[in-house]
Amino acid sequence: MTVLIVLLAALAALAIGLAAGRWWAPRHRQVRAARPDAVRRILLPLTGASISRRAFDAAVRLAGVEHATLMPCYLATVPLYLPLEASLPVQCLRAMPLLETIEQRASAQGVAVDARVVRGRTYRDALRRMLDDEHFDRVIVSATNHPDMGFRGDDLVWLLRRADAEVLILRPAPEDHREVVATVAGHF
């Protein structure tokens, strides 16, 4: 009889524990979204006022599955006539709304975001500085058919050699005209 009572008590405790776990789980996920543990870090370099929708979707999907922190990084280029530490108000007008948009969209899908802005003489130089400064597990870039936009072929070859991380290069596709542009929800 005693054994039966103990068994029933254990089962009841287990049921309560499972119910509590289910009740707490969404809040736990929310806290993780707001304060990432940085277990895995996915770098998403940005070079203009928008990014390819495919690259963004891929980055968010992977970050969500792997519980990784998405790190959108705006690569600001500093002309040679300015010191590298110069403030860049004009580029900030493009970068800030874009980073805000990415953060809002990614956070809405439960993905933790930790944005960066880094300066360099060229996109490649800025990316090199970012890779020197911080560790990433994966880098996601989108190849482009536009010669004046984003990363050129030789930049990507350089990135494959240089990055101490998995590099995911999305090949150009017809749907690349679909972009994530700075359309911020709320009064940013």
Add this chain to the structure above:
Amino acid sequence: MAAGVGKTVRMLDEARVELEAGRDVVIGLLETHGREETARRAEGLEQLPRRRLTYRGTTFEDLDVPAVLVRAPELCLIDELAHTNAPGLERAKRYEDIEVIRDAGIDVLSTMNVQHLESLNDTIAELSGVRVRETVPDSVLQRADEIVLVDVTPEALLDRLRAGKVYPLERIDTALNNFFRVENLSALRETALRQVAEDVEERRFTVDEPLGTREERVAAGAPQAVGERLLALVEPYPGAQRLVRRAWRSSQRLSAPLDLLWVAPPGGPADEEQERALHALRQLGSVLGSALLVEEGEDVAQTVARVAEERGITYVLMGASRPARGLARLREPLPQRIVRLAPGVDVRIVADRARLRANREIRT
């Protein structure tokens, strides 16, 4: 503001008023750049000859500081404050010559374009794409008793340029295609207006000082700053980047400078993660043109109030605090404490829209 707006003409007009008021006025150095109108305005004013100097076979002409000191007028006009002196002279820069003349008790009227001011040089170079090599330290301008802005609309300046009143005919096309574009001139004009407004504001604060602390001035109804200055309260964790972006956007709308402040617990960053987040915040602040201040302190509200007073802050922006637990619920919330300790400073709590959206999704 820029070449051709009429700085030298304005300086000469001011000098004439002083002369007519009975002061002893002398032109130490005048750069007419071949403009007849400017030369005409100088007629009737005593002008000292330039100092001639031969250096490695080349003869230069420049301001004759010894002659100015010997003549010892009450007021001396010296054009082009940012000018770099000819090689072989005692000092490298004209503003250094002017310091010597002022030290001798002679008042000086001088001219400069806003892009020559050291602290604005980078910003203007980025806006206009043209880098000015000759700069004047901000401290030189701060020591001036008065700053007068010579303002003209970009369109009027371009009309003057096209009419050949700024440069000789052969240089007009080059100027129009390079520096003299409406967007460049508008940016310069805005920068110059803001700079002078800040200077005026600074002087107002200086005048207010005898009234005592900021709290006493508020209580006395003393005039406050016309311009806003924002302070974003940050912590080194990823969410702070968002707060900084929002604060920067607000500062853009208000055309106000933005400072970032982290009130660090004694000992600084706790771990590598915080160190990295702090580095990222510093980078972001630097790109935005904002200073990240790190102040150690146990009491966040008191530290914020002190920094706000020191820097003339009018707005404090902060993120929503995490819900208090246990005995902490009995304490006065941070925003209320800041409002109490820094009277006259508005406090704005920035909403976390991402968290709001996540909450909605969890509920549905």
